[in-house]
Amino acid sequence: MTRQSAGRAALRLLGWLPLYALLAASAAVVMFPLYMTVVDSLQPIAKFLTFPPDFWPHTPVWSNYRAAMTSIPMPRYMANSLIMATVITVGEVVTAALAAYAFSFMRFPFRTPLFFLFLSTMMVPWEISIIPNFQTIQRLNWLDTYQGLTVPFLATAFGTFLLRQHFMSLPRELKDAADIDGYGDLRFLLSVVVPLSRAALATLAVFAFLQAWNQYLWPLLVTNDPNMRTVQIGIASLQSEEVQRTNVVLAGTILALLPMLALVIAFQRFLVRGLTAGALKG
Amino acid sequence: MSVRFDHVSKRFGDVEALVDFTLDVADGEFMVLLGPSGCGKTTALRILAGLEEPTAGAVTIAGRDVTDLPPRQRDVAMVFQNYALYPHMSVYDNIAFGLRMRRIPRREIDRTVREAAATLAIADVLARKPGALSGGQRQRVALARAMVRRPRAFLMDEPLSNLDAKLRAQTRVELIRLHRQLQTTVVYVTHDQVEAMTMGHRIAVLERGRLQQVGEPREIYERPANLFVAEFIGSPSMSFFRGPLRQTDGGGAVVDVPHLPFALDPAQAAAARGAGWAEVVVGVRPEHIVLAEDFGERYAAATFEADIDVVESLGNELHVSLISQGRGMVARLPAGAPVAAGEARRFAVARGHLLLFEPEHGTRLG
Numbered sequence A: 001m002t003r004q005s006a007g008r009a010a011l012r013l014l015g016w017l018p019l020y021a022l023l024a025a026s027a028a029v030v031m032f033p034l035y036m037t038v039v040d041s042l043q044p045i046a047k048f049l050t051f052p053p054d055f056w057p058h059t060p061v062w063s064n065y066r067a068a069m070t071s072i073p074m075p076r077y078m079a080n081s082l083i084m085a086t087v088i089t090v091g092e093v094v095t096a097a098l099a100a101y102a103f104s105f106m107r108f109p110f111r112t113p114l115f116f117l118f119l120s121t122m123m124v125p126w127e128i129s130i131i132p133n134f135q136t137i138q139r140l141n142w143l144d145t146y147q148g149l150t151v152p153f154l155a156t157a158f159g160t161f162l163l164r165q166h167f168m169s170l171p172r173e174l175k176d177a178a179d180i181d182g183y184g185d186l187r188f189l190l191s192v193v194v195p196l197s198r199a200a201l202a203t204l205a206v207f208a209f210l211q212a213w214n215q216y217l218w219p220l221l222v223t224n225d226p227n228m229r230t231v232q233i234g235i236a237s238l239q240s241e242e243v244q245r246t247n248v249v250l251a252g253t254i255l256a257l258l259p260m261l262a263l264v265i266a267f268q269r270f271l272v273r274g275l276t277a278g279a280l281k282g
Numbered sequence B: 001m002s003v004r005f006d007h008v009s010k011r012f013g014d015v016e017a018l019v020d021f022t023l024d025v026a027d028g029e030f031m032v033l034l035g036p037s038g039c040g041k042t043t044a045l046r047i048l049a050g051l052e053e054p055t056a057g058a059v060t061i062a063g064r065d066v067t068d069l070p071p072r073q074r075d076v077a078m079v080f081q082n083y084a085l086y087p088h089m090s091v092y093d094n095i096a097f098g099l100r101m102r103r104i105p106r107r108e109i110d111r112t113v114r115e116a117a118a119t120l121a122i123a124d125v126l127a128r129k130p131g132a133l134s135g136g137q138r139q140r141v142a143l144a145r146a147m148v149r150r151p152r153a154f155l156m157d158e159p160l161s162n163l164d165a166k167l168r169a170q171t172r173v174e175l176i177r178l179h180r181q182l183q184t185t186v187v188y189v190t191h192d193q194v195e196a197m198t199m200g201h202r203i204a205v206l207e208r209g210r211l212q213q214v215g216e217p218r219e220i221y222e223r224p225a226n227l228f229v230a231e232f233i234g235s236p237s238m239s240f241f242r243g244p245l246r247q248t249d250g251g252g253a254v255v256d257v258p259h260l261p262f263a264l265d266p267a268q269a270a271a272a273r274g275a276g277w278a279e280v281v282v283g284v285r286p287e288h289i290v291l292a293e294d295f296g297e298r299y300a301a302a303t304f305e306a307d308i309d310v311v312e313s314l315g316n317e318l319h320v321s322l323i324s325q326g327r328g329m330v331a332r333l334p335a336g337a338p339v340a341a342g343e344a345r346r347f348a349v350a351r352g353h354l355l356l357f358e359p360e361h362g363t364r365l366g
C-alpha cells in the first residue's frame, strides 16, 4: 500500500518533469538576451562582438556605467522619467478608480452601454490620436513641460476596465450595508472598496508605471529642451553619442531598466495575488 | 417605531416582485414576513430600508412618509442574509463603522461597541477579522452592528439561514430574548415556518408578491385564509381531499370524496350551504388523523382503511405516510403507537377540525 503510493508519487513527479523542463527552457530563452546585455555591458570594448562570444565578464569594466551616466545627462533624464511616470501612475489610478466605481456601484441610465462605449476607445490605436493630441498640447503651449508629458495619459479606458472588473466582483451587500450605515459614495470607495482592491490597484499602478517609463514616441514629440527629455530618449541619444562604444550604450540600457525591476520586485506579492482569482475570501 | 407599507408595488422588468402590498407593523412588534423563495420578502425589506425604490405606493416609519428618503435618513438597521461584514475590518471596526458617521464621541462609541459585544458574547473576538470567525460568530457581529445603532427598526433578512440546525435553534431563542430586552420594532424575513411561528408576534404570509394573510401564529395555523397558507404552514403538510358537497337528511352535509366521505358539523354544513359551493376541498392536519381503534366513531368526521407506507420516528412522535384508495396523506401519531410499515389499519379523522376551502380560489369557508 505505502509502497504503491510511493511509486505513484514518483510517477507523478516524473509526469511533472517535462513541464518543468519546458518552463526552464522558456525562461532561458527569455532571460538569455537580458543576461548577455548585462555581460556585454561589463566587457571592455576589445572583447565586444568577438567570436565565440564570452559568456562571463572575467574582468568587469564598471567604468562603462560611469561613462553612460556622464556622456549624457543621465541623472536628469532619469529624474524626468520618474516624475512623468509617477504623475501618470497616480493620475491613472485615481481616475480609473473613480470611473470604475461609477460603472460598478452607481445606478444611472445607460450604464452598461456607456461602459462599452468607453471600452471601445481601447480599440482605437494610440497612433491615431497622436497628431490631434500633439496639436492640443502645442496650442496649450505645453511643449517642453511636465503637463505636456503627462496630461494625455491621466485617464485610460484600460485602467477603468481593469478596476471595474474587480469592483464588480465585490459583494453588492457591502454597498447596501454602507448605505444603511450612512456612508456616501466617496467614503464607501475610500474605506471599503479601496482597501479590498489593493491587489488590483497595485497591478494597475505597476502597469501604468512601466508603460509610462517605457514611452518613447510621445516624449520625443513634445520635448526639445534637453532638460525635459526622458530616459528612453536618453538611451537613443547615447546610441548616437557612443557609436564606438556599444558596451556603454548597453550599460545605459541596464540603468534605465533598474527602476522598473525594483518596482516589479517590490510589487510582486500584489501582482501574483492580483492575477489570482478569489483573492478576497473571508 | 411603527412601520407601514401602503399599497406598495415593485416591478423588475416583467417580474412583479411585490403587488399592492399593505401591512402595518406596530411599535415594538416582531413582524415576520414568511413565504417561499422568490415571493418578494427581500424586496419588501429592501424597499423599507430604502435600498430599492417602489414602483408604486409609500412607506412610512413612525407615521412619517419616508418613501423618498435615502437609507441613512431612515434610521433603520439591517442584518443581511450573508451578514455583509466588511472583510478587511476587525470585528470592532465592523461594529463601530456605523457609529463613526454620526459624530458620536470616540469614548461613547467604544463603550457602546463593548457593551453590544458583551451582550452577544463576542467580546473575545473584537480584534479578529470576519474571515477568522465561525458562522455563528459572524452572525452575532452582524447583529451587534445593527444593535449599536439603536435604530427605529431592525430589518432582518433570513439571518439564521446560514447556521446549522442546532445553532439556529439557539440563536432563535437569543433573538427572542434580545427583542424582549430592546423592545425595538423588528421586521424579520424568513422562509422557515418554525422561525416564523416561534418568533413572530404576527406573521405576514406572502406568495408571488401578494400578501396572503396576516395574523398571529396560532391564527395562521388554525385558521389559514386560503389553500396556499394552509399548505405552506405546518410540517408535515396538511392533506387535502376534493369532493362534491351533498346535503343529508336532517340538515347535515357530507363532502362526498369517493370512498372517503367527510361528515360536516351542523354549523359547518350550514355555512357551506350558505356559501352555495358545489365542490369543496377538505383540509386535514396530520395530528387530526388517528387510529380508529383509539377513537369513538361518533367523534369521527370520517373513518377509512389505509395501508401504512412509511413510518418516520422523530423520537417523541411518528410521522406516518398512508395510502388509502390511491390517495396519499400523512398522520402524526404519538411515539409508540402500534403501527408498522406494510400493515393495513383503520384510521379516523377527528371531528371539529376539518378546514373547508373553495376549490377555484382556495378561500376558506368561515
Ligand SMILES: Nc1ncnc2c1ncn2[C@@H]1O[C@H](COP(=O)(O)OP(=O)(O)O)[C@@H](O)[C@H]1O
Binding pocket: B012, B015, B016, B017, B035, B036, B037, B038, B039, B040, B041, B042, B043, B044
Ligand atoms: N434586482 C432585481 N432584478 C430583477 N429581478 C429581481 C431583482 N430582485 C428581485 N427580483 C425578482 O423579484 C422576485 C422576488 O425576489 P425576492 O424579493 O428576492 O424574493 P425572496 O426574498 O422572497 O426570495 C423574484 O422573482 C426575483 O427574481
Ligand SMILES: [Mg+2]
Binding pocket: B038, B041, B042, B043
Ligand atoms: Mg430573499
